[in-house]
Amino acid sequence: MAYRATQRTRANAEARRAGIERATRHVIARGGFASASVAAVAVEADCSAGSIYTYFSSRDELLRLVFAQAAGHELEVIAGTVAEAATASQIAESTVEVFVRRAVAGRRLAHALLLEEVPEPVQSERLRLRRGYAAAIGAALDRVGGTQIPAEVVARSIVGSVGENLVDILDPAAPNPSPTEIETLIRALTTFTRSALGET
Amino acid sequence: MAYRATQRTRANAEARRAGIERATRHVIARGGFASASVAAVAVEADCSAGSIYTYFSSRDELLRLVFAQAAGHELEVIAGTVAEAATASQIAESTVEVFVRRAVAGRRLAHALLLEEVPEPVQSERLRLRRGYAAAIGAALDRVGGTQIPAEVVARSIVGSVGENLVDILDPAAPNPSPTEIETLIRALTTFTRSALGET
DNA sequence: AAAACAATTGAACCACGATTCATTTCTTTG
DNA sequence: CAAAGAAATGAATCGTGGTTCAATTGTTTT
Numbered sequence: 001m002a003y004r005a006t007q008r009t010r011a012n013a014e015a016r017r018a019g020i021e022r023a024t025r026h027v028i029a030r031g032g033f034a035s036a037s038v039a040a041v042a043v044e045a046d047c048s049a050g051s052i053y054t055y056f057s058s059r060d061e062l063l064r065l066v067f068a069q070a071a072g073h074e075l076e077v078i079a080g081t082v083a084e085a086a087t088a089s090q091i092a093e094s095t096v097e098v099f100v101r102r103a104v105a106g107r108r109l110a111h112a113l114l115l116e117e118v119p120e121p122v123q124s125e126r127l128r129l130r131r132g133y134a135a136a137i138g139a140a141l142d143r144v145g146g147t148q149i150p151a152e153v154v155a156r157s158i159v160g161s162v163g164e165n166l167v168d169i170l171d172p173a174a175p176n177p178s179p180t181e182i183e184t185l186i187r188a189l190t191t192f193t194r195s196a197l198g199e200t
Numbered sequence: 201m202a203y204r205a206t207q208r209t210r211a212n213a214e215a216r217r218a219g220i221e222r223a224t225r226h227v228i229a230r231g232g233f234a235s236a237s238v239a240a241v242a243v244e245a246d247c248s249a250g251s252i253y254t255y256f257s258s259r260d261e262l263l264r265l266v267f268a269q270a271a272g273h274e275l276e277v278i279a280g281t282v283a284e285a286a287t288a289s290q291i292a293e294s295t296v297e298v299f300v301r302r303a304v305a306g307r308r309l310a311h312a313l314l315l316e317e318v319p320e321p322v323q324s325e326r327l328r329l330r331r332g333y334a335a336a337i338g339a340a341l342d343r344v345g346g347t348q349i350p351a352e353v354v355a356r357s358i359v360g361s362v363g364e365n366l367v368d369i370l371d372p373a374a375p376n377p378s379p380t381e382i383e384t385l386i387r388a389l390t391t392f393t394r395s396a397l398g399e400t
Numbered sequence: 401a402a403a404a405c406a407a408t409t410g411a412a413c414c415a416c417g418a419t420t421c422a423t424t425t426c427t428t429t430g
Numbered sequence: 431c432a433a434a435g436a437a438a439t440g441a442a443t444c445g446t447g448g449t450t451c452a453a454t455t456g457t458t459t460t
Binding site for chain 3: 204205206208209237238239249250253258259260
């Protein structure tokens with residue numbers, strides 16, 4: 001006998017896998033899922049199309065994984081932020097603020113995560129993400145207490161409110177929103193949300 | 201010479217076109233856009249696949265048209281309802297009520313209109329629909345007056361809130377929601393929305 | 401260096417479903 | 431009824447892009 005996978009071999013493989021994931025993220029952040037063909041990812045990852053199948057069982061699986069990673073990250077950010085909030089008002093404020101600013105800063109990615117048409121396995125992941133947001137915000141609301149409405153419904157409503165107001169802004173065909181526009185939206189959404197939570 | 205389109209000919213053609221549209225609606229209401237292949241529509245319309253191209257330039261165009269019709273109808277219903285409301289509270293109530301009940305009554309269609317993955321031309325139509333909802337509710341809010349927040353933002357928020365809370369319920373894989381569940385959701389959403397509008 | 405095995409390549413393959421089009425069937429008029 | 435023009439048919443075509451795989455290249459051990 002004469003071959004056995006070694007430390008370095010394994011590390012290289014891991015690096016390559018990570019490289020493909022990174023490449024996929026880049027392609028998606030640049031042109032959305034629609035542009036993330038296996039061929040395009042291969043070019044960005046500087047490997048062949050076939051090679052991708054050494055590391056991922058299918059395109060859908062690759063996209064699902066990359067989506068899940070990005071979604072997990074976004075979720076952590078929101079969860080971390082609301083965890084620090086001491087009042088319902090603060091939850092409303094930080095959710096709106098973080099959500100909108102991050103979305104605008106990474107418009108294409110935000111559009112891909114929230115709105116773009118995606119293959120079915122990715123769509124499941126998206127539902128997870130949305131439920132995750134609602135769960136994180138809901139938990140925070142439960143912690144600070146004080147609403148008669150089920151926290152879950154309130155949390156979802158907040159997510160929905162912010163998301164719906166981002167639809168036009170995130171449209172890839174639309175021009176970058178002006179800073180004023182953003183500030184106005186944040187203020188309006190914060191007021192709306194705070195008010196919905198019964199805070200003055 | 202020996203042929204010229206006659207009254208009856210034209211009527212027949214119109215009937216056939218309408219039949220294809222109706223068939224498309226049925227297929228979509230039963231299995232969503234994904235199931236609305238040209239072949240499936242042809243079967244339902246009792247004609248050949250090729251025949252559909254006599255009346256519609258492409259599948260996407262057919263789907264877009266049918267979507268637009270259904271969306272227009274839904275929009276009329278909401279617009280008609282909020283037009284009768286005299287206070288912000290009433291707007292909130294009727295929007296939530298009508299939206300949720302109609303969605304649950306026609307779950308598959310609602311899912312198709314709001315959530316399902318659709319071809320790009322249909323997606324544009326969907327954005328129109330959402331803007332339409334926001335515009336109708338926004339106009340109603342403007343009419344009754346009384347919010348400092350831009351009515352457009354408030355209206356979108358309401359649409360987003362309700363929509364987001366319907367996501368799990370409309371999932372075609374999920375079982376039919378129980379009446380209790382629906383009533384609870386309507387009450388919660390109404391309270392949330394009314395509260396957001398600053399009404400007690 | 402050679403054996404043994406894994407990874408890489410990219411062109412060929414394939415699945416899928418929309419679309420086309422030669423042929424047939426229907427409608428109308430002289 | 432025959433001629434002329436539409437419409438209907440459905441099997442063949444086509445485009446697209448994911449997936450496979452035989453050949454090649456790379457890596458590890460003796």
